[in-house]
Structure formats: structure tokens, C-alpha cells
Amino acid sequence: MARIIVVTSGKGGVGKTTTSAAIAMGLAKRGHKTAVIDFDVGLRNLDLIMGCERRVVYDFVNVINEEATLNQALIRDKNCNLLYILPASQTRDKDALSQEGVGRVLDELKKDFKYIVCDSPAGIEKGAHLAMYFADDAFVVTNPEVSSVRDSDRMLGLLASKSRRAEQNEEPINEFLLLTRYSPDRVKLGEMLSVDDVQDILSLHLLGVIPESKSVLNASNSGTPVILDEKSDAGQAYADIVARYLGEDRPHRFIEDKKGFFRKLFGG
Amino acid sequence: MLTDASNTPFALEFKSASFSVPVLVLTTDDMDVIEQKLQEKVRKAPEFFKHSPLILDLQEANNQGCLIDLFELVGIIRKVGLFPIGIRGGNAQQNKQALELQLPTHSISSRDAPPLDEKKQDTASQEPEVNTHASSNIAVAATTLITYPIRSGQRIYAKGDLVVLTQVSAGAEIIAEGNIHVYNSLRGRALAGVQGDVEARIFCFDLQAELISIAGNYKISEDLGDSVKGKAVQIYLQDQALIIKDIELHH
Numbered sequence A: 001m002a003r004i005i006v007v008t009s010g011k012g013g014v015g016k017t018t019t020s021a022a023i024a025m026g027l028a029k030r031g032h033k034t035a036v037i038d039f040d041v042g043l044r045n046l047d048l049i050m051g052c053e054r055r056v057v058y059d060f061v062n063v064i065n066e067e068a069t070l071n072q073a074l075i076r077d078k079n080c081n082l083l084y085i086l087p088a089s090q091t092r093d094k095d096a097l098s099q100e101g102v103g104r105v106l107d108e109l110k111k112d113f114k115y116i117v118c119d120s121p122a123g124i125e126k127g128a129h130l131a132m133y134f135a136d137d138a139f140v141v142t143n144p145e146v147s148s149v150r151d152s153d154r155m156l157g158l159l160a161s162k163s164r165r166a167e168q169n170e171e172p173i174n175e176f177l178l179l180t181r182y183s184p185d186r187v188k189l190g191e192m193l194s195v196d197d198v199q200d201i202l203s204l205h206l207l208g209v210i211p212e213s214k215s216v217l218n219a220s221n222s223g224t225p226v227i228l229d230e231k232s233d234a235g236q237a238y239a240d241i242v243a244r245y246l247g248e249d250r251p252h253r254f255i256e257d258k259k260g261f262f263r264k265l266f267g268g
Numbered sequence B: 001m002l003t004d005a006s007n008t009p010f011a012l013e014f015k016s017a018s019f020s021v022p023v024l025v026l027t028t029d030d031m032d033v034i035e036q037k038l039q040e041k042v043r044k045a046p047e048f049f050k051h052s053p054l055i056l057d058l059q060e061a062n063n064q065g066c067l068i069d070l071f072e073l074v075g076i077i078r079k080v081g082l083f084p085i086g087i088r089g090g091n092a093q094q095n096k097q098a099l100e101l102q103l104p105t106h107s108i109s110s111r112d113a114p115p116l117d118e119k120k121q122d123t124a125s126q127e128p129e130v131n132t133h134a135s136s137n138i139a140v141a142a143t144t145l146i147t148y149p150i151r152s153g154q155r156i157y158a159k160g161d162l163v164v165l166t167q168v169s170a171g172a173e174i175i176a177e178g179n180i181h182v183y184n185s186l187r188g189r190a191l192a193g194v195q196g197d198v199e200a201r202i203f204c205f206d207l208q209a210e211l212i213s214i215a216g217n218y219k220i221s222e223d224l225g226d227s228v229k230g231k232a233v234q235i236y237l238q239d240q241a242l243i244i245k246d247i248e249l250h251h
């Protein structure tokens, strides 16, 4: 059975698109045919992060309006032939998306793909609503600061009440916490919430922590999802997240800063 | 041709009205137990129960696989002095028996209380509109149970008591006409006794609320002393003042 994953947050700029690109690539690399959809109509970021911006002919809105077929609009990733990107339109606004149209496209994708990753726009308005409405699993991307945590909480409320699963009284969406841009040093200085603080407020299953990392910017400049940078901390953190999502047991890394870890180890 | 009756200007008229009727939710088919429990209840509040109409809710019992014989049940209920006026949630057999007893069958409306562990969103309102005061004494479904976290932006309204097993986030609001129990962190707003019940109380395991209110008397987060923050407390009204008191938890 295909699964629809929404990557959502409420708050903007927390790392949804970075995460969508990374986990879609991660799932595909592990042998699962995966599509990633940019719901951020009007902005179009995902294709840049995926490095396919110059190959966009048709987009999500064209498919919804039946101006193009899904096969015409899907772009095969240059690094992995099990990964396809459905880009957002840059020339329309979010009103171009309709629930019926989105549902139709997702149904069609479900026939052919194992995972469908929906990169949600910020906010809780129409675009974000449609991105999460049909989801089976939600990756709630949160930064370790109060306003981001609050917005994630709000989004969790909407997942639990305004999604298709909620409306039809089905099993609720599986919700996972992804804490991104985490910096143990700044936690220690009291400038950021700790993993425990966030867990305490959200009471949510922690799928993983992604450290604040220069590798993310490098990856987006070169148009390759950071998960392909296997040496980088953020790349490894995303690989762990994909593995945990697929049911593997992996210890959490990147929560302690390395110095702290060594100090603990050697008692110094 | 017109008959005589149609010339009579005002013989009768149908009007629509709604009533509050207690609903008796059954969870056993042991008639001895039912009779004994009912007698206990009636003894405790004889005025409330005297000749009280009653709707029999069989859904829960049927879900649990209990086999309730309606003839027998109605016999017992009449014996203790109550007047059954209908059933709901019955199976085919019970509905047939109801027909023979000339009791109407009512549907379970969507406004009803959810099954106990069911997820409930924006409003969790409770249908059986019994007198709130008596509701704490009798076996009607007057409690709303919430087992999913109440997140920022969500609002829960309970006609009776509200029991929350999960956290109530900052930015969420829980409202009850009766008491509120939160067996977890209360970070949002909690308003008990909102229809004016000054006897209502709020109980919580970890008080971090943005606002607490009983029958319109409220305190905001700023007014909660540090001595009670993060504690297990009960909150009640005394001479129109909110009293916040530690609850000793024995582990």
C-alpha cells in the first residue's frame, strides 16, 4: 500500500523543503519508488533543492487542471531513478489547488508509487491544509524555539481534526517529530530549547534530530538533497530518520555536542 | 367532501418541542445488578427520579456482547418507579420488543457522547441533557473522556464533567458545565461550571494554565502563585474567590 507523508510545520523557514527533499531521496535510495510534491504554489523551492529547476515543463497545477498528464509533469531525479518530483507552479497562487483535484492526483500516484512526500507550505491556510489533508503519516518539522513549537502544536491539532482521516473517523494520522536546526551548544547556553523541553511540550514520537549544519546550505546550492552528502552530520541524521521510519532501530545521534560527549566519556 | 371535523376551527395542532430526558446507559445484562443499582440511585435522589421519564441506551451493552431482554428490563425499570419512554442503540430483536411494548426507538444522534476511547475534536458535547446536579449521582453518560492531546487552537466543550487523560496545550481551551479533571499537564485555558455551577471544581496533575475559571470567576497565569505552578492541585470557589490547593499524590 502506498503511503502519503506530509512534511509540515505551521511556521515558515524551519526546514520543511530541506526535509522533504532529503527523506524522499532517502526512501528512493532504499529501493522504494517515491514521488515528492511541492505544495508551495507560487514559490517553487523544491525543484531548486532537487536541482531540477531547468527541467520543469509542466507542474502540479497543470495536472490538477488536466492541462497535462501526470507522466508529462513528473520529473525523474538525476541521481536516483526511483525518485520523481512534481514541481509547483510559479505563476499561479494557492487557489489553483482544489481538494478534489489534489485527491485525484494523489490517487493516481498511489497506483504507481510506494511513498508520496508532500512538501507543505508554511501557515495553516489552504495550501498547508491540502498538503496534509490526505496524509497517512505526518513529519512535523520543528525548530527548538518557542514559536516554532507552538505552531507545530497548532498543526498537530489540525492534523487530528481537519484531515481526511479525522473527518472519516479512520485511524488517526501517524505523527512524528523532526527537530531540525538543533545546536547542542546553544541549548547549553540556554538560547534554544532542548530535545526534552520540546518533547515535554509536544508529547510526540521523536523520529530524529537534525543538527544545524553548513552542509545543508552547501547541498541546496549544489541542488542535491543533503542526504546524499553521506559524510555530513545533517546527511547522516536524515539517513537515520529514514531508517527509523522504515522500522529500524537507530540510536539518536547529534543530540549531545561532541565535546560534551567526550568530556562525559573521559570524565574531564 | 368535507367532513364535520374539518369545520371545527381548532381541535388540535402539532408543535415541535425538545425536552431534556435522562438516558440510562447499560453495560451489563445482569438484571439483578441493574435492579439493585437502580434502587440505590433512586433511594439517593428520590425527588429527582420519582416518575422520571427515561430513555434506555442499549448500544454499549450490545457492543460488549450483553444480551438484554427488553421485556425484563422494562419490567424492572417500571418496578422502581421510572417511566421508560423509548430505547436507542437496540438490535433488531430489541427494536421488535420495543414495538410490542409501544416504546419508540430513537436514533443515536451525532451530537452524542463519543464511545469512551474515541478521538474527539473541536467540541465534545454530551447529549443526555439531564439536570447537571443530579447527573453526578446517576448512571447516565454525563462525562466526556478525552484521550488525545488537546492542541493549541482546539476547543472542547462538555455538557457534564470533562476528564482529560492527555495534555492540554497552551492555546487550547477546555470548557465544562461540570467539573474538569486533567490527569496531565494543563497549559491552556480551563473553564469549569460555565453555566453557573459554583460547586464545580478543576483538578489537574500539573498546573501551568493560561487561565482557570469556575462559574465565571477566573485567574490568569500571572495571578497563579509560584507555589502552585507545576503542582497537582484542585481549584474551587469559596465566597466567590478561587482557591487553589495542593493535592497530595501518593505513589
Ligand SMILES: Nc1ncnc2c1ncn2[C@@H]1O[C@H](COP(=O)(O)OP(=O)(O)OP(=O)(O)O)[C@@H](O)[C@H]1O
Pocket: A009, A011, A012, A013, A014, A015, A016, A017, A018, A019, A040, A045, A120, A121, A122, A180, A181, A182, A210, A211, A212, A213, A214, A216, A217, A220, A234
Ligand atoms: N539543519 C539545517 N542547518 C542549517 N540550515 C538549515 C537546516 N535546515 C534548513 N536550513 C536552512 O533554513 C532555510 C529554510 O529551509 P527550508 O526552505 O527547508 O524551510 P521551509 O520550512 O521549507 O521554508 P518555507 O516555510 O519557506 O517553505 C534554508 O535556508 C535552509 O538552507
Ligand SMILES: [Mg+2]
Pocket: A016, A017, A018, A040, A045, A119, A120, A121
Ligand atoms: Mg518550503
